[in-house]
Amino acid sequence: MKSRAMVLAAASLLAALxxxxxxxxxxxxxxxxxxxxxxxxxxxxxxxLLSQKTGGKLTARLYAGGALGNDVTMISALRGGTQEMVVPDTSTLVSLVKDFTVLNLPLTFQTEQEADALLDGPFGRKLLDQLPAKGLIGLAFWENGFRHVSNSRRPITKAEDFAGLKIRVVQNPLFIDTFNALGANAVPMPFTELYTALEQKAVDGQENPTATILASKFYEVQKHVVLSKHIYSVWVLLLSKKTWDGLSPDEQKAVQEAAREATAFERKTIRDFSQKAIAELKKQGMQVTELPAAEQDKLRQKLQPVVAKYSKEAGEATAKEMFAELEKIRAKK
Structure with missing residues (x-):
């Protein structure tokens, strides 16, 4: 009897643990x-936030620095159900949902605030609603920011200065065509390989928001940065549909609420960081230049064929809808 009681007690302890x-x-x-x-x-x-909302039953663990792979391979892992979440650039989703192409059309957005209004509105929701069919759940859009060009060869002060530079770009045809149209030699490459490529001078430069240039310490291997604002870049907080389908309704609600609150936090955090980043890059020895309005107009002219090509590829109706929404947003200012 005593032995049976001890077994039951041990079993209860193991169950509790x-x-x-x-x-x-x-x-x-x-x-x-x-x-x-x-x-x-x-x-x-x-x-x-997720842990707070679920009493610790659900949480998220960060794997940074490409520990789980690059954006393309991680998206594949989500679709296969072997990884739960990733926060990739929307440009990496274009092969799955071509409508995402329009978000990266060159020189489309004027401010971060109008991007928020577009992405948080019906147009953004329409894009996210296409992801479940591809095995993904889009929880929210996060800001990456306006992209700028850095390089190790020379300052860029006019549109012609891009010519001949080998620039690493996102593995996306629109980005490749954008820099080739400016006279540069676009080199598509995973971000996880970029620092080494810059260090070894396999490429002359790259294009990313100032927050990424600073946080990735590109100032160690780059001398010049131009605030070109050539493309506004957006991340999307993605969850595997297989994971989503395995959550209870309460857990799904908690994930959505945590994503919404984290989005407001992310946008404020990255904008504060980006404002300080330019001064810090200068402090680290980088030469920062800005393109005069006339030179920015030259970029716009050079990139018109790219805008036209990818508006057509994404679907002219989608591009037209986005530009119409932006006009409405600007009219409310």
Whole structure:
């Protein structure tokens, strides 16, 4: 009898010890950037919010610096159900949903605020609603920011200065065509390989928002940066549909609420960081230039064929809808 009681007590203890581990679900979130970049900080904030809202039953764990792969391979892992979350640039989704192309049309957005209004409105929701059919759930749009060009060869002060530079770009045809149209030699490459390529001078430069240039320490291997604002770049907070389908309705609600709150946090965090980044890049020895309005107009002219080509490829109706929405947003100012 005593032996049976001891067995039952031991079984109860083992069950009690095992219960918390079994109850908690950990969502692996992969990013290519460092954990101290605003993107990484915001993923950690999302995890905190998720844990708070579910009493610790659901949380998110950050895997930064490409630990789980690059954006393309991680999206594939989400679709296969072997990874739960990733925060890629929307440009990497174009092969799955061509409508995402329009977000990266050169020189489309004027301010971050009008981008927020577009992405948080019906047009943004229409894009996200196409993802479940591809095995993905789009929870929110996060800001990456206006992209600028850095290089190790020379300052860029006019449109013609892009000519001949080998510039690493996102693995996306629109980005390739954009820089080739400016006379540069576009080199598509995963972000995780970029620092080494810059260090070894396999490429002369790259294009990213100032927050990424600073957080990735490109100032160690680059001398010049021009605030070109050639493309506004957006991230999307993605969840595997297989993971989503395995969550209870309450857990799904908590994920959506945490994503919404983390989005407001992310946008404020990256904008604050970006404002300080330019001064810090100068402090680190980078030469920062701005293109005069006349030179920016030259860029616009050079890039018109790219805008026309990719508006057609994405679907002219989609591009027309986006530009119409932007006009409405600007009219409300």
């Amino acid at each position: 095992a219960a918390p581990a079994a109850a908690q679900k950990v969502l692996k979130v992969g990013i290519g950037l460092s954990d101290d970049h605003p993107q990484g900080v915001s993923v950690k904030k999302f995890g905190e």
